[in-house]
Amino acid sequence: MLETPHVAVGAAIATKVVNPALAIPLAFGSHFLLEKVPHWNPHLNTETEKYGKPTKNSTIIVIADASLALLLGGFLAFRAPDINHSITILAACFASVLPDLIEAPYFFLRVRAKFIKRWIKFQKSLQEDADVVPGLITQVITIMAALAWIFA
Numbered sequence: 001m002l003e004t005p006h007v008a009v010g011a012a013i014a015t016k017v018v019n020p021a022l023a024i025p026l027a028f029g030s031h032f033l034l035e036k037v038p039h040w041n042p043h044l045n046t047e048t049e050k051y052g053k054p055t056k057n058s059t060i061i062v063i064a065d066a067s068l069a070l071l072l073g074g075f076l077a078f079r080a081p082d083i084n085h086s087i088t089i090l091a092a093c094f095a096s097v098l099p100d101l102i103e104a105p106y107f108f109l110r111v112r113a114k115f116i117k118r119w120i121k122f123q124k125s126l127q128e129d130a131d132v133v134p135g136l137i138t139q140v141i142t143i144m145a146a147l148a149w150i151f152a
């Protein structure tokens with residue numbers, strides 16, 4: 001999945017669960033669950049194998065998605081009633097995207113560490129892929145469901 005739906009769900013969990021000892025691991029776990037929702041992602045791995053790095057288009061998508069995820073996570077944390085809860089929400093957002101952050105140096109800094117390659121393979125084995133249009137709609141629905149849960 002893109003990072004924005006991951007962050008929306010992570011923030012929703014922390015908004016509702018509140019207790020960081022529970023919310024942060026749950027947000028981390030939600031990452032793997034969301035990979036089971038059929039979705040479309042830029043093909044970072046295929047492109048890196050082919051050209052040594054992701055294409056310009058994919059990089060732009062990643063930057064836009066990461067920026068949106070940061071803004072959304074920041075906004076959802078900021079609106080929490082107290083600073084502790086805000087920090088929990090930020091930490092949960094971070095935990096929700098951590099599995100993908102681990103991969104970033106491989107794709108964007110050309111770090112070819114063996115454990116990252118193994119991690120990418122593992123994450124790929126979880127992914128439920130879909131074509132671009134339905135695969136983006138499912139992610140918009142995921143974001144809306146998370147926001148509905150937060151604001152309900």
Ligand SMILES: [Zn+2]
Pocket residue numbers: 001031035099100123
């Ligand atoms: Zn992922």
